[in-house]
Amino acid sequence: MPLSQVKSLEMDFNLELDIGIQADRSRLIQILYNLISNAVKFTPEGGKVSVYCKKIGNRAIFSVTDTGIGISSEDQKYLFEPFKQIDSGMNRQYGGTGLGLALVKQFVDLHKGRVWFTSVQGKGSSFIFELPVNGLDEVEKSENVFKDSATKVEVSANFSG
Numbered sequence: 001m002p003l004s005q006v007k008s009l010e011m012d013f014n015l016e017l018d019i020g021i022q023a024d025r026s027r028l029i030q031i032l033y034n035l036i037s038n039a040v041k042f043t044p045e046g047g048k049v050s051v052y053c054k055k056i057g058n059r060a061i062f063s064v065t066d067t068g069i070g071i072s073s074e075d076q077k078y079l080f081e082p083f084k085q086i087d088s089g090m091n092r093q094y095g096g097t098g099l100g101l102a103l104v105k106q107f108v109d110l111h112k113g114r115v116w117f118t119s120v121q122g123k124g125s126s127f128i129f130e131l132p133v134n135g136l137d138e139v140e141k142s143e144n145v146f147k148d149s150a151t152k153v154e155v156s157a158n159f160s161g
Contacts, residue, residue, distance in 0.1 A: 009043055012050040019055045022134050027107040034100040035064040035127050043068035043124070055133060063128040070121040079117065080105040104129070 021028070032051075039049040047067040054061050071079065082102035108115040108129045119125035 007040070007043070007045045007047070009040060009046070010048040012048065014050065015053045016055055019053065019060050019133070021060050021131060023111055023131060024107075027110070028131075031104050031107050031129065032062070032064075034104050035129075038100060039064050039066035039068060039125070039127075042066065047124075058133050059130045060133055061128065061130045063126055065124065065126040067124040070123050070125055071117075071119040072121045076117075076119060080115075 036049065036051060043049055043066045049067075050063075050065045052061075052063040052065070079101050082099055104127075105115055108131070111131050113129055113131035115127065115129040117125055117127045
């Protein structure tokens with residue numbers, strides 16, 4: 001049974017499904033998986049996790065918002081650093097390697113996008129990233145990144161399991 005069901009979380013998906021993004025499909029899935037799994041992991045029983053995707057201009061905007069534990073302002077500067085977890089006690093309580101958000105940032109950067117967050121300790125967090133709709137066209141011209149794995153990704157929601 002998925003952790004979101006075990007914790008009786010309300011899962012809300014508001015996805016614009018007709019966005020065609022030139023992206024490395026497996027990396028985009030990893031980005032979303034890491035953000036959604038963190039939101040589920042750090043949201044207490046009965047909380048809410050919302051996933052949003054919308055095309056605005058030539059950008060695809062994604063956000064994952066939760067009503068979880070939030071992040072203190074002093075710990076926020078370390079979030080995207082590899083192997084950094086904001087509290088060793090949290091590592092014991094919630095598990096993890098401290099790589100998920102570092103990978104999110106790396107993958108978003110490789111797609112010429114940007115990632116940021118807002119968080120209030122005790123209230124929850126929102127992680128937002130944006131990608132250029134035709135991002136890999138630009139990347140391939142300039143850096144030849146993801147040469148073999150560039151595919152057009154149609155955004156869809158299938159988070160059962």
